[in-house]
Amino acid sequence: MTFTAQILTLYPEMFPGPLGFSLAGRALEEGRWSCAPIPIRDFATDRHKSVDDTPAGGGAGMVLRADVLARAVDHALERAPDAPLIAMTPRGKPLIQRHVRELAAGPGLSILCGRFEGFDQRLFDARQIEEISIGDYVLSGGEIGAFALLDACIRLLPGVMGAASSGEEESFEDGLLEYPHYTRPQLWEGRTIPEVLRSGDHARIAAWRKTQAEAITRSRRPDLWERHRGAPDPPPSGARRETKKD
Structure with missing residues (x-):
């Protein structure tokens, strides 16, 4: 079974990026996992392909719109209904190795990458999305977090590491x-x-x-x-x- 990674992003050209090299890259070539970026902007409906708007109540920055994101999310769920849907966000639960092992044992992941000031909260209220953080700091977007999460999972897939025990005696x-x-x-x-x-x-x-x-x-x-x-x-x-x- 191929581990399928769907990445919902405003920058699909970033993928597979560093995951196209070394262990992950070789595993991608061997078909042990697949990389399927989903451009969020494709689900905007206006002629400007708008995906964000100003925050309700005022404040700096822009917020990703729930209606646009929901269409992208629903598309990902239709393509991979059994894959967990994860959003990379600083307010998410810290990613730990035990959870990585659980995710790597599944059919794959659909990862939502945020930008700007983040997501309209109504998206999380309306869809079952797990929020995950890779550390107590803020990045310019969720793509770097997606790289980290996917790399942690891919190296644990059967046949990716040369010795199966390599993943057992680690931090x-x-x-x-x-x-x-x-x-x-x-x-x-x-x-x-x-x-x-x-x-x-x-x-x-x-x-x-x-x-x-x-x-x-x-x-x-x-x-x-x-x-x-x-x-x-x-x-x-x-x-x-x-x-x-x-």
Whole structure:
């Protein structure tokens, strides 16, 4: 099954953009996902193709019109009725890895990209749209957020990453930030690879990685650390598991 990405945007020429390269680009060529930009302006009805208007009650900027957006949204839903409809907006719920995995396991996404001062609220009152944010900052449009969301999903699709385990031992997968990585040369600018990683002792390596991940999370993301402390303690990343035989 191909993962279908519909992007409702005022700038369809931006896609696939960076998603046309590296892992996502190769997966696109292989047909593991499809990119289908939907130009919002095509659903405007006046001769000027207007998609926005001044805010009710006054204020700076312009607001995207509910009537135009609704026609675009309905078109996307008709083409992909089972795909979640998501709007990229700073006021949305923060995107987390668990949600990314849920979305990547589905048939695809329809993503609505905002511009200007945002959307007429009546669109969200009239249609089932999930609002998602990629961080506590404001961008000039939702397209950058759409790139981030799609890249996070596409890399988890079957066959996209070379090793299936690559997506399992990463930041956020077990509630922690990832442990440090090292590779050759063994000595660089007077700095050496930690001895434990050269020991060949898989149990020691797994324990070291878990300790490092905990220390980094505790110092850099105390919010994650507090949530992790309340969760069941998982086995060390990379630890060998033995299967009990009858």
